[in-house]
Amino acid sequence: MTSQALVIGISGPSSSGKTTLARLLQRIFSPALSKTFIVHEDDFYVPDNRIPYTTTPSGKTLQDWDCVEALDINRLSKALVHIHSTGSLPENLKSIQDFNEEADSGVSLETVERLRGYVEGRLSTSSTGKSEDGGRKRTLAFLEGILLYAPEADKGHLLRPVHDNIDVRLFLPAAYEDVKTRREARSGYVTSGSVQEPPLPQRNSASDGSGEGGEGQQTFWEDPPGYVDDIVWPHYVRDHAWLLVPEGEQDVDTVELVKKTGSGTNVRTDVGIAVAPGQGSRPMTDILTWAVEEVLRCWEHVH
Secondary structure (H helix, E strand, C coil): CCCCCCEEEEEEEECCHHHHHHHHHHHHHHHHHCCCEEEEEEHEEEEEEEEEEECCCCCCCEEEECHHHCCCCHHHHHHHHHHHCCCCCCCCCCCHHHHHCCCCCCCCCHHHHHHHHHHHHHCCCCCCEECCCCCCCCEEEEECCCCCCCCCCCCCCCCCHHHHHCEEEECCCCCCCHHHHHHHHHHCCCEEECCCCCCCEEEEEECCCCCCCCEEEEEECCCCCCCCHHHHHHHHHHHCHHHHHCCCCCCCCHHHHHHHCCCCCCCCEEEEEEECCCCCCHCCCHHHHHHHHHHHHHHHCCC
């Protein structure tokens, strides 16, 4: 069966600009296509009280929101299969991402309008893939998240079902210093809540008005002190060692991997992942222009 959608993956460390880029791309492609939408990996976390705990080297026991076990990978991969087969989001998927704060993109309205016109011009040169009323049939879905890709050599990787359902794999590097500064500047994150009461420590209930406890009880996660250094960055390096560390030097513990990675911007470009120009140093305008070209290249190829 012909796929009804193209899924564009946007991954990278926390605070690397994934959600911002996804929103900009949707704004640029929406006028030219019949349907576009964003899929946030954050909507596929397991319930709050099932997030695993970990003990840091300093002896602190914390919830670990940055490990693959915190995500419902089976549900996410099924959603991607549904998107490919129907061109639509699953009916029961409700996003909490819009409740989280939205950062300034740093991209001017003029740039967005210019890229919109460019996209429309490129797509209008092809008559294939259009419906009878002139609209493009195929859906464009932008999937953003911290854990999307798997090394090709590891066919049993936990993220393999997600990786294999992504048509374009974009990666946004970010330096450790930038990740730490941006992440620690955030007030926190709205989460979907627990499946039972009472809520876990380090959370403040924020009801959405649909009832007490269980589903419909949103909560708010605030990073404990030192969370970036204890959890976010070490886990990012460990899970992306195949992207960040040369082949043959990856089979070491996490502490050694962090040392080998350095600032984290020397990302491999020979493993089937499209890496943003500048290795995390370019402004979002440049990243957006690059991403538009990557998406168009795939769209024109399948059409």
